[in-house]
Amino acid sequence: MKRQIIDTIEQYDKIIIHRHVRPDPDAYGSQFGLKHLLQANYPNKTFYAVGEHEKTLTFLAHPDTVDDAFYQDALIIVTDTANTDRIDDRRYPNGAYLIKIDHHPNDDAYGDLLWVDTNASSCSEMIYELYSEGVKYKSWVLPDEAARLLFAGIVGDTGRFLFPSATVRTFEVAGQLIRYNFDRNEIFNSMYEKEPNLLHLQGYMYENFSMDENGAAYIKLTKEILEKFQVTPSETSLLVGSFSNIKGVTAWLIFIEEKDQIRVRLRSKGPIINQLAKKYNGGGHPLASGATVHTWEEVDRAIEDLKILCRDYK
Known part of the structure; x- marks a missing residue:
């Protein structure tokens, strides 16, 4: 399945990445982590990550603005979203092909190509698995910014690795990600420090x-x-x-x-x-x-x- 996704990505010059409404760190981590991963390996393609911005996640990223016309002949990838009702930016059906990457129960099997792994701690962990396959298949590289985003997504969806969803593989992936050049303390502080009113x-x-x-x-x-x-x-x-x-x-x-x-x-x-x-x-x-x-x-x-x-x- 992962190689099918990579092959499909290689067929398109325009890729738009969606995620769910009211995003959490894993939604941003998987969406923007995938964007930076693909940009690093396909510099001649155009990538956008769309959706309404959540200001509490500004420390991670900020969504792109895309014209309606750009959707024509574009590949659409939706991360971390179990059903179509929760996909942010309702233009997602306007592309040429739709891929679903998710770790929730697959009650809504939307998309032309689906990769759903309910054993994954997070969709960010799945994006790392896609990268790992890309290394073997196409000699992919993982930029520091993608590693930072994927790590934040995993931390968010595992409650700092306290939830039962954090498996041995989750810790292995986290161990690989912290080898990259980003500030873990900045991520933890941004995610868990609270304003006095909160x-x-x-x-x-x-x-x-x-x-x-x-x-x-x-x-x-x-x-x-x-x-x-x-x-x-x-x-x-x-x-x-x-x-x-x-x-x-x-x-x-x-x-x-x-x-x-x-x-x-x-x-x-x-x-x-x-x-x-x-x-x-x-x-x-x-x-x-x-x-x-x-x-x-x-x-x-x-x-x-x-x-x-x-x-x-x-």
């Missing part, structure tokens, strides 16, 4: 979350609460792991009210939660997923479902 919101979450006897925890962050702490909905992604350090918590839901929807972040220490996420217009990994609801009544139903899930797990 820490104040985190304190509010610790003081106000609810948890039942089976470890089902949750908190509702309304628009009024976010306004009080001057935190945007996207910035709350930096707090999604807050409850992981609380003894007795089995799984948790964080509800973030936005302008026209309520975003749901689901995390777990054991129970499989991506099926719960699918029930509420979402999906993701077994222990880390996302969903969307539109009423507080749906929120309450999701909480009850989580309680049942944690009860049955116990």
Whole structure:
């Protein structure tokens, strides 16, 4: 499969790389890491990485601007995106050929060519695997900037290598990446340092979350609460792991009210939660997923479902 992807890349002079909406470090790491990898090995081709910019990820990269006409006869690659509804920049079908590279469950098998590896810790790890195949097949090189981005993506999706998704291979890949010339401390500081207002919101979450006897925890962050702490909905992604350090918590839901929807972040220490996420217009990994609801009544139903899930797990 990896060689098929490389062969396909070599057939096109224009390549546009997409990723999912509301990007996280792995979305940027895989998307821009792939862009820099390919630029270094195919300097005569044109590469763009598109999508709405997430300002908390400015330390990693900034998306490109592409005219509609450029999509004609272009190869489109989508990284780290399980389904078409979550692809950022809806022009992705306008190219000549579509490749999907992803590590989420393949519930939406879109694309002309698909490479899905649910055993990979992150899509950034998969891009490194593509590079490794490229070394053997086409004598590829990996520039420092691509290594920096892929390392950041792996760190982000493994929670600094603390999540079960970090395998022996993940550590092997990370060990190879840190040989390149980039500042790991700068990455860690940029990813995990928080503004004071965000820490104040985190304190509010610790003081106000609810948890039942089976470890089902949750908190509702309304628009009024976010306004009080001057935190945007996207910035709350930096707090999604807050409850992981609380003894007795089995799984948790964080509800973030936005302008026209309520975003749901689901995390777990054991129970499989991506099926719960699918029930509420979402999906993701077994222990880390996302969903969307539109009423507080749906929120309450999701909480009850989580309680049942944690009860049955116990």
